Amino acid sequence: MDFSPSPRAADLTARVAAFLREEVEPVEAAYHHDLAELRRTGDPWRPLPVLEELKAKARAQGLWNLFLPAEHAGEYAARFGTDGGVGLSNVDYAPIAELTGRSAIAPLVLNCNAPDTGNMEVLLRYGSDAQREQWLEPLLDGRIRSAFAMTEPGVASSDATNMEATAVVDGDEMVVNGRKWWSTGVGNPDCKVLVFMGLTNPDADRHHRHSMVLVPMDAPGVKVERLLNTMGLYDEPLGHGELSFTDVRVPLDNVISGPGMAFEIAQGRLGPGRVHHCMRLIGLAELALELACTRALGRSAFGKPIANLGGNRERIADARIAIDQARLLVLNAAWKLDVGGSPHALSEVSQIKVAVPNMAQQVIDMAMQIHGGGGLSDDFPLAGAWTAARSLRLADGPDEVHRGVVARLELGKYGATR
Amino acid sequence: MDFSPSPRAADLTARVAAFLREEVEPVEAAYHHDLAELRRTGDPWRPLPVLEELKAKARAQGLWNLFLPAEHAGEYAARFGTDGGVGLSNVDYAPIAELTGRSAIAPLVLNCNAPDTGNMEVLLRYGSDAQREQWLEPLLDGRIRSAFAMTEPGVASSDATNMEATAVVDGDEMVVNGRKWWSTGVGNPDCKVLVFMGLTNPDADRHHRHSMVLVPMDAPGVKVERLLNTMGLYDEPLGHGELSFTDVRVPLDNVISGPGMAFEIAQGRLGPGRVHHCMRLIGLAELALELACTRALGRSAFGKPIANLGGNRERIADARIAIDQARLLVLNAAWKLDVGGSPHALSEVSQIKVAVPNMAQQVIDMAMQIHGGGGLSDDFPLAGAWTAARSLRLADGPDEVHRGVVARLELGKYGATR
């Protein structure tokens, strides 16, 4: 159980921290101000120019595509500017993900944001050479963005076998039909491709019925029906879309790893992605605690700093304890992934997916309370942070499903067969 | 301890329920749709015409100004359409408030929304004849709206003695200066008057330093600096504003009950208002539980209705228990207010102010989770409901201050002097 970063990772982490401090933080307030302005008077979906400027700077410093997994990075790391030209382990990348989580734009700027990272990883591991050339390379290059289309509005999508959308083989084409929602990224004009998951063969065994298909956003029959908000937030410039697919036809070569392989791919895809999500939330929770401490010391009521009123110190202590426990749990999952891969870390990955968003929701709620009314407004990043944490109790599988995985594996130790 | 409504109240409650079912619910989806449309393309602050139509219907049926307190309603109840021409007790009005809480527009439609009800009550109890004629009558008539300006952005306003805004006597004028925020209602073009609270005499004893002043919205020096959002919601058509007051001059007659009387008025104002807030939240929590049950029975995963998965039934039971306990606690506070007035119910009113918003936040969060991703979107009223509950953990005094009141009174039984 060794959670120490390699010297190279420690150096990268320090450089990312410096980049965020020197390049990102100073422009962040203006960014949010300008975006708010665009919401009222313009097009908030068109990324603000500062993003491209920051991307160029990050890339120039080699702080680019750092999420690339060590075992699959290969030539891509070298070609696409990743510092040192090799990928990082999960334990190595985790502290970097935590740092980027503190900022709403840092993941975009470092080309390390969901869902692109997950899609890139899928292409890296399971894509054909042609698929990689067509989609992976521009994604690594930061020229395009992508989305993932799995969840459906009409059914309880926590059970993937409920999926009603179809991806049917017709000669050398795949015909895609159905309705998806919560496809993150489709609000962005740079979003050029979707990884679509649909039912291909209902008669196959339950882990080989579904396919993942690369669907260009401009394919006939693809329609963004609307952009959804979560707690009032649209998360521009990515956005979460509801889409319809009507007899969308793509070449059979667009299927990733062949028809029926979606579940296998999904299994491999989700471990590192969940580590990234959780570490980013830990970054947000740290930020919230930092803001809470600063506010609690900086304002007074009833003759004392707020920090010294009632149970506030206890709450601050509980937040510190909760964050530190959660971070260690994520590092442990990352380490298990590094040591044995996803199958070795099923319980650990589900554990963090339950523990971290719930922890972050609590800590951020506490920080809001210490801020008074302002804590719910957009004068502070707390409302957005809370929404991010709350959403992750549903996205990528609700708490209850992950608790089910943990319980199944725990009871399995005592002979339970499911 | 008798929480039974009077026959007249039971009849009114049934009629309000019918009115909401028959007149309000059928138009509510369209209302929200149109409002969303206006947010993108028009002016969401100008109340939609349907509101005036519904107000007229409600008034025609005598379901108007039902909040008017029995002991102060007098001629106003008769003149302004309140059914039967007399006011209701707190216990009698509570179930009506609960019903209106289920709808975002019902309180407006029945002329029973905060902060107007509180301001009307203040004028009723403490206003001069001239003040009543000028402001109370049009408010009761539903022709204008009002706001309350107490919380300040620059200080921890949970401690009212922190207040920095001033209301200084200068001859026969009051000169008002300072900055306020979270003044609900100022986004609305019908908002014509503010109840402003400021420091008048720093040398008086601490309960006689502040004044409440009626400030017309169009008085020179009053400026709405911006409208604030809570978790992304602007609560149109009322809104929450940040305002600046620069050498605003109003006649001394605009002071309510005389200079230095603000604390006394605030004490009397807040009890019933908190009962209303809490009962409305209980209505929201009931709505959330209803939606949760319907969704949990209507969707299936892993071969069962969601209701039958994991801990969901236990969560539904816990929600039922939590709501019922909270409602009884509010009825108890209402009954105490009826029996002995605010001074008799200090602990009880603070108890509900802690218990109910926390309960509602939990129940609504549970309902969100059962709804999956949709629960956080505006396809359901849950995100708005959650925000309402969360806000009330801060508005009208944060949880911590109310716990402090309860503890002080509890420890006082054993001789603690503060």
Added chain:
Amino acid sequence: MDFSPSPRAADLTARVAAFLREEVEPVEAAYHHDLAELRRTGDPWRPLPVLEELKAKARAQGLWNLFLPAEHAGEYAARFGTDGGVGLSNVDYAPIAELTGRSAIAPLVLNCNAPDTGNMEVLLRYGSDAQREQWLEPLLDGRIRSAFAMTEPGVASSDATNMEATAVVDGDEMVVNGRKWWSTGVGNPDCKVLVFMGLTNPDADRHHRHSMVLVPMDAPGVKVERLLNTMGLYDEPLGHGELSFTDVRVPLDNVISGPGMAFEIAQGRLGPGRVHHCMRLIGLAELALELACTRALGRSAFGKPIANLGGNRERIADARIAIDQARLLVLNAAWKLDVGGSPHALSEVSQIKVAVPNMAQQVIDMAMQIHGGGGLSDDFPLAGAWTAARSLRLADGPDEVHRGVVARLELGKYGATR
């Protein structure tokens, strides 16, 4: 919803309070001391003489058998010393139960302790004349005690259909076999009769398979295998026993209400009994809060009374809120029982059975913490109180079963059939 006690009940409550203050409290420390002494050196199961003295005093004052339900008290109330000769409603009795809950011996002294009250109620409602004469009258007279034998060590007894013990009709006899545990009262030498529940007819419909049989403690084949402790406490002089029944034969006349009627009786028996349990726990929680306040004001650390350290005031406030909510919920259940009987109050009775013991456990735990190490010792009644609350999360149906009842009734409103 009227929770006001009748004038007669208010008078009785005041007289019980005075009796406890003047007669019971002054001797309670000595009682516990003498009992502890007997544990080391004698027979703690033989009731201490002071109990009989107090019983005589209580009876002389008419504070005897006050639990007797209004609708069934009849002549028994008159004959057995109950003040006024008539029974109380559930709402009327509730505050008396709360008072007795503060003392470990008060329920015994007033002849109002479980499980005797429940058994007396069963005999009153369902017993034959002969059964009443033989068992009810001496129980009402305080001459004997009784036990209830339902839970079994070998199966999950939360599901009553798991029951393995049998009560088989053989001519004009009932033959009883099986093993029971947690039969409260069997440690006491005055315990003369058990209400035994067993399987009679496995082929009947599931609500008519079991019988309740009166089994004398001295019947051949009845054996107290051992006395159980909960968290180290044996609850002398009643005790909780594990018993074996080996071919125990009793006349068929000992069956209550006839073979196969056990479930029907159990339904009727449990509502009021659960109200009593819960009100007694509320008494214990109040006592714990009282002790917490006293200790928190009476000791200092770091220069302040403990009450003023960290989150202690907030905890005291939360306890006050939690107790008051719980009491109101119990009064509501009692009122529902009074108005419509058990079938009318199924959800309400299960609600309190979940809410109250959990609340009491929390409040008592908080009081322990404020007492420091002493709080866990027997210098204070807190350890015993905690154990009482914790036990009631299992006794009379575990939390989970009662949550299931509440959820079933809630979901039933939306058409769920179970």
Added chain:
Amino acid sequence: MDFSPSPRAADLTARVAAFLREEVEPVEAAYHHDLAELRRTGDPWRPLPVLEELKAKARAQGLWNLFLPAEHAGEYAARFGTDGGVGLSNVDYAPIAELTGRSAIAPLVLNCNAPDTGNMEVLLRYGSDAQREQWLEPLLDGRIRSAFAMTEPGVASSDATNMEATAVVDGDEMVVNGRKWWSTGVGNPDCKVLVFMGLTNPDADRHHRHSMVLVPMDAPGVKVERLLNTMGLYDEPLGHGELSFTDVRVPLDNVISGPGMAFEIAQGRLGPGRVHHCMRLIGLAELALELACTRALGRSAFGKPIANLGGNRERIADARIAIDQARLLVLNAAWKLDVGGSPHALSEVSQIKVAVPNMAQQVIDMAMQIHGGGGLSDDFPLAGAWTAARSLRLADGPDEVHRGVVARLELGKYGATR
């Protein structure tokens, strides 16, 4: 952050596990049975012979005094049978402490139980040669036991400056007076010495007022006034005593590290001891989860294994997550202690002292509930485990004090000076 045990520690851990499985577990039921028998009929304070037999076996295998800290073990490790003759780091010892925590007797058997380990460590670090020869050697040899006397019944001892007991220099003697309680170990006839903490010089700065004095149990004036129980348990054969000290005179040489040095010693003593306590509790929590899973799979109700009812699987998952988080937090504290010593790990040690007992209390309570009534009896080790966890929320500093330390250090990052 490397929590991996050294190869030697891994080997020792495996051997301890084997020893517990093969030697301790098989005799544990009989041990508890015999002890219960002695409680009724004999002297439960005289250790049962099986303890000495097991001690001899453990020592023969080198599984003896494993707690000895690497940096101080020196010759003692070699002379007193510790395997390999050198001490372990905190990270190395932690998994061994976890294993011993599963058993009520394992710590005694391996000579690794509190408070002896803490006292031995104090003598090792701060004792004079004479003190070590007289007391440390027989303790390491397992021939005698010791106690620690700090907490006082008359004051809130969470604030050490409240201490009223005195240790006054009189010529070449120390005169000890006062009253102490919760001195663990004094019930045991082998307990020969107390480390007594008392006020020596009220005029010194607040960290140099108190002294630690070695007081032989048979010194004139030392009296065990009574043995205390926690939740009914006396923890034989160690026991927790209340003691009076009346003009007890010991040579000045009995003062550890000189008069006024108590606080300095206490600081150094407590870090590793808290790690041990917490790891033992994690062992107990693991045991409770193991029992819960086994019971939940082995019993059925309502047609399913209990594991599959309601929220039980979620509870099992939550317990797994909570235990794993807590263990990682303790390992982190252990690693910090190893890397930088107590001053480097102040927050971490206080963090675990809050997090672990609370976690264990919850997990064990859940396991009790799954066991039904039996879970509260002594048929299972759960009641004892719960009491151990609950006690540790007070012993060695209550939760609130440790939260205060964590908060002070957290707020200190932002400039708070206390």
